[in-house]
Amino acid sequence: MRYAIYFTPPAHDPLTLAASQWLGRNAFSGDATEPPAIRGIGLHEISFHTAIPRRSGFHAALKAPFRLAPEISESMLLRHLMRFAGSHEPFQLPPLEVARLGNFFGLVPEIPCERMRLFACAVVQEFDVFRAPLSDAEFERSDPGDLSAPQFANLYRWGHPYVMDEFRFHMALTGPLLPKDGIFIEPALRDYFAPYLTKPVEVSNLALFVEEEPGAPLQVHSLHPMGRVAARKIA
Numbered sequence: 001m002r003y004a005i006y007f008t009p010p011a012h013d014p015l016t017l018a019a020s021q022w023l024g025r026n027a028f029s030g031d032a033t034e035p036p037a038i039r040g041i042g043l044h045e046i047s048f049h050t051a052i053p054r055r056s057g058f059h060a061a062l063k064a065p066f067r068l069a070p071e072i073s074e075s076m077l078l079r080h081l082m083r084f085a086g087s088h089e090p091f092q093l094p095p096l097e098v099a100r101l102g103n104f105f106g107l108v109p110e111i112p113c114e115r116m117r118l119f120a121c122a123v124v125q126e127f128d129v130f131r132a133p134l135s136d137a138e139f140e141r142s143d144p145g146d147l148s149a150p151q152f153a154n155l156y157r158w159g160h161p162y163v164m165d166e167f168r169f170h171m172a173l174t175g176p177l178l179p180k181d182g183i184f185i186e187p188a189l190r191d192y193f194a195p196y197l198t199k200p201v202e203v204s205n206l207a208l209f210v211e212e213e214p215g216a217p218l219q220v221h222s223l224h225p226m227g228r229v230a231a232r233k234i235a
Helices: 014-023 043-049 051-056 074-086 114-126 136-141 149-158 179-196 228-234
Strands: 002-007 060-066 096-101 104-109 205-211 219-225
Touching (some): 014 179, 060 114, 060 205, 074 114, 074 205, 074 219
Antiparallel strands (some): 002 060, 096 104, 205 219
């Protein structure tokens, strides 16, 4: 069993529903969804190009999947996550847009959001004590030879290379694409998601995702509301 701390909008948010349909799976229910009908792109093509993010579900990673340390229980993690979320006020991200990130596409803020970066750093630091150290096999699967020096240092210290100064908020919508595939996938993504990206996204909860066994799809375990009201409820 592995756990991850992510951000995702609520289950019935229009963006969540649209992204779940695009990816072919709803991370809240675990149910498969029918890909949208998009002119010029077959359903099998969408399914192929979304296979990797489909397993993870629609999310922005804050604390990447980790095994619990031997002395930590799920109930301890849940209790601390509720308190941590309640101690941070909700905030808005700048409007999101479809963007290329290396060889894949995802949703990113139109302008950098320093508050989101600092919040992500706080999540990584706060919950590192709950994380079991990476095994040798897990370390090698992270391809340390391809990382920059800061990314390697992050992997060694925090269990994931793309945290702290290397963090960039994104919500993946495809797996790696060849240039010829990106030519028709990009405009399709922009057209499909345009109606859902007209206003800022509110970061008002932290989501605990679980991976029941290695390679299993990640699924939302629970949402933890942010803000003083949430903090009072669990005090």
